[in-house]
Amino acid sequence: MKLSDFLLDRVKAIPPSAIRKNFDIINEMKDVISLGIGEPDFATPWDIIESGVYSLEKGHTHYSPNPGFKELRYLISEYQKKRYGLKYDPDSEIIVTVGASEAIDVSLRSFVEVGDEVIIPEPSFVCYKPLITITGATPVTIDLKSENNFKLMAKDLLSAITDRTKVLILSFPNNPTGAVMTKEDLEPIVNVLKDKDILVISDEIYSELTYEGHHTSIASFKEMKDKTIVINGFSKSFAMTGWRVGYVCGNCEFIEAMKKIHQYSIMCAPTVAQYAAIEALKSNENNVTIMKTEYNRRRRVMVDGFNKIGLPCFEPLGAFYVFPSIKSTGLSSEDFSQRLLRETKVLVVQGNAFGNCGEGFIRVTYSNSMENIIEAMKRVKEFIEAL
Amino acid sequence: MKTDNDILELLERNNKLTPAQIGVMLNKEETYVSASIKDYEKHKVILGYKTLINWEKTNKDSVTALIEVKVTPQRGEGFDKIAERIYLYPEVTSCYLMSGGFDLTVVIEGKTLKEVALFVAEKLSTLESVQSTATHFILKKYKDEGTIFENRIVDDREAIIL
Numbered sequence: 001m002k003l004s005d006f007l008l009d010r011v012k013a014i015p016p017s018a019i020r021k022n023f024d025i026i027n028e029m030k031d032v033i034s035l036g037i038g039e040p041d042f043a044t045p046w047d048i049i050e051s052g053v054y055s056l057e058k059g060h061t062h063y064s065p066n067p068g069f070k071e072l073r074y075l076i077s078e079y080q081k082k083r084y085g086l087k088y089d090p091d092s093e094i095i096v097t098v099g100a101s102e103a104i105d106v107s108l109r110s111f112v113e114v115g116d117e118v119i120i121p122e123p124s125f126v127c128y129k130p131l132i133t134i135t136g137a138t139p140v141t142i143d144l145k146s147e148n149n150f151k152l153m154a155k156d157l158l159s160a161i162t163d164r165t166k167v168l169i170l171s172f173p174n175n176p177t178g179a180v181m182t183k184e185d186l187e188p189i190v191n192v193l194k195d196k197d198i199l200v201i202s203d204e205i206y207s208e209l210t211y212e213g214h215h216t217s218i219a220s221f222k223e224m225k226d227k228t229i230v231i232n233g234f235s236k237s238f239a240m241t242g243w244r245v246g247y248v249c250g251n252c253e254f255i256e257a258m259k260k261i262h263q264y265s266i267m268c269a270p271t272v273a274q275y276a277a278i279e280a281l282k283s284n285e286n287n288v289t290i291m292k293t294e295y296n297r298r299r300r301v302m303v304d305g306f307n308k309i310g311l312p313c314f315e316p317l318g319a320f321y322v323f324p325s326i327k328s329t330g331l332s333s334e335d336f337s338q339r340l341l342r343e344t345k346v347l348v349v350q351g352n353a354f355g356n357c358g359e360g361f362i363r364v365t366y367s368n369s370m371e372n373i374i375e376a377m378k379r380v381k382e383f384i385e386a387l
Numbered sequence: 388m389k390t391d392n393d394i395l396e397l398l399e400r401n402n403k404l405t406p407a408q409i410g411v412m413l414n415k416e417e418t419y420v421s422a423s424i425k426d427y428e429k430h431k432v433i434l435g436y437k438t439l440i441n442w443e444k445t446n447k448d449s450v451t452a453l454i455e456v457k458v459t460p461q462r463g464e465g466f467d468k469i470a471e472r473i474y475l476y477p478e479v480t481s482c483y484l485m486s487g488g489f490d491l492t493v494v495i496e497g498k499t500l501k502e503v504a505l506f507v508a509e510k511l512s513t514l515e516s517v518q519s520t521a522t523h524f525i526l527k528k529y530k531d532e533g534t535i536f537e538n539r540i541v542d543d544r545e546a547i548i549l
Contacts, residue, residue, distance in 0.1 A: 019547055026546045034546050043540050297397075297412035304411045347546065370401075374408070 014130045018353035022341055029345060033368065033376045036347040038175055040239035040320070041367045044276070045287040048238060051279035052272045064271050066263040067255075068096025068247070072274050075281040076247055084207070084217045086230065092252040095262050096269045096277075100205045100233040100246035102262070105131050107201050107229050107248060108167070110258045112137035116166040121152045122355025123323070123363075125175045125203070137166070143357035146325060149314045150179035154188035161192075167199045170218055173206035176354045176363035177323040178299075178316020183216040194223040201229045205246070206319040208237035208288055211296045215318075219249075226251045234273075236319075237288055238280040243273035295320050298366035298373050305377035306364075309384050320367045323351065327360040329387055337362055344379035388430055391415075391423055395432070398424070400533075402436040441536050443528070451480075451496050451525040452503045454511065455489040457518040466490060469516040478506050489521070500524065 004012065019036070026032055043049075067073065073090035080086040088094050097103040104127060112118055114136035120128050121142045132139045142160045144150045152170070170189075172181040181189070193200065200218055207215040219228040233246025246269075248258065299322065306313040306324040313324035326336045333350035341347050351358030366373055393413050397404055404412075406420040413420070427433040442449055458469050466484050473493055474482035481494035493511070497503040504522070512520050528536055 023547050032546065034544070036547060037544050039544060041542060041544070300411050300414055301408070370412075 010133055014133055017126050019349050025341055032345045032347050033372050034347040035364045036349045039241040042239040042291050044239050048276045048279045052276035055272055055275035064268045064274055066268050069274050072096055072278050079281050085220050088249040093255050094249050095259055097246045098266055098269050099244045100231050103231040103246050103248035106258050106261045108135055109261055112166050117164040118167045119160050120169050123176050123358035124171055128169050150177040151185050154192050157192050165198055167201055169201045171203040173318020175319055176321050178319045178321045180318040186218050190221045190224055199227050203231045205233050206236050210318045212317050234277050234280055243276055245269050245273040245277045302366050309381050320365055322364050323361050325361050333359050340383055344383050346376045346379050394423055439532055439534055448498055449496055450500055450503055453523045454493040455521040456491040456493055458490045458516045
């Protein structure tokens with residue numbers, strides 16, 4: 001028996017992340033401007049770091065309760081209510097997780113198994129499909145279209161639904177496109193779902209990075225509240241990626257069951273990160289605003305830059321990504337991103353890493369300094385002119 | 388005067404930005420940004436464009452002192468006249484009227500400690516209205532005008548995560 005025979009077929013079937021394709025090239029290079037990373041360039045605001053450090057100095061180095069510190073769950077509950085009008089009981093409807101990633105994993109493992117179908121609108125964040133595959137369920141993708149500004153349309157959702165559909169994953173503001181779904185955009189989706197036995201896993205990790213209007217959660221529709229699992233966290237809004245702290249909110253029946261997976265596999269989210277997260281929610285609205293204002297300015301520079309270069313780019317109103325079309329160059333997304341990296345030392349990610357319908361696009365993140373963004377846009381322009 | 392503080396804040400951080408760049412960042416017309424800047428210059432909202440330099444990395448010798456000054460305000464003129472007599476000296480780089488235990492903070496730059504000390508002894512403390520001075524030399528600048536001089540925070544993000 002070969003060692004690989006020990007591995008489950010469904011694990012072996014997971015392809016390596018396509019984002020990593022340029023990894024070898026970048027390792028040989030110096031002074032690359034990376035517009036490929038999906039994390040804030042800002043360091044965590046100092047008072048949040050300080051709270052984490054202080055908790056260590058005080059010797060708070062033990063486990064927390066399984067679902068997270070009560071104070072943190074209360075703050076999350078207040079925050080969700082204040083920001084998005086969602087009411088979750090901090091004692092029974094919230095679990096603090098190891099980043100939103102664990103929340104996604106626990107949610108999928110709680111609700112889907114062999115025979116179920118999970119709908120993923122693509123382009124999408126790369127973790128959903130593999131995590132669904134691991135459960136044995138079947139991912140069913142919907143190709144979102146640039147002419148719809150990469151929003152999910154009700155008719156496309158309807159045609160993807162079958163008798164086996166168990167879950168719809170919604171991820172807006174979206175990675176990689178930067179698309180958002182407003183209240184008006186969500187209404188027709190709610191109309192499709194309200195009478196169906198389909199659960200929504202709503203990954204709202206970029207909710208604070210909404211640049212026009214206010215983020216609307218699908219759970220804010222009363223018909224959807226009990227059928228939605230809301231996932232959020234601290235990584236993007238508070239620049240806390242490395243702390244690994246997120247959370248999941250949902251009906252107490254769901255959360256009670258999900259807590260079992262969380263407690264047996266994870267025990268609890270890191271204590272130090274939870275103390276830092278408490279500080280984040282207590283007093284960091286201003287820091288979030290400062291970062292968001294800066295992202296918004298960079299976003300405009302990038303959208304303007306790509307459109308002027310001749311790589312059409314719809315206006316993304318959320319997250320920190322732009323998703324310009326590179327079809328006019330005649331290059332595939334992979335060739336484009338590899339050549340751009342080799343010839344100009346600017347790293348972007350080929351659009352098809354986020355689903356086949358991302359072919360012909362690239363994901364470019366503006367979580368980098370304005371100086372680097374301006375320089376990178378200059379290099380992209382020169383690259384296009386030389387093609 | 389009604390001002391567009393977003394333009395001013397961007398320029399305060401980086402005066403090399405062009406009106407076109409600022410216009411894109413703020414979703415405003417370039418012509419509006421240019422006209423606003425001209426207007427702010429004319430009305431002395433924008434007083435000048437300077438460069439923040441870490442002189443410790445150069446071969447120029449200089450010392451900076453922060454001096455607490457207690458003064459007797461002048462009848463009819465308050466603190467303004469005596470402040471003016473102090474800040475008109477070219478050695479004085481900043482001068483602020485303070486609340487609290489003393490009246491004026493005066494920042495002085497000189498080539499050497501001696502030069503600064505002489506200025507205080509001969510020029511500042513001999514002014515009629517000056518009651519007393521306390522001189523504090525700045526030993527090291529960690530952060531000035533919002534800029535950290537030796538920033539140890541580097542972009543150490545992994546190039547590719549997923």
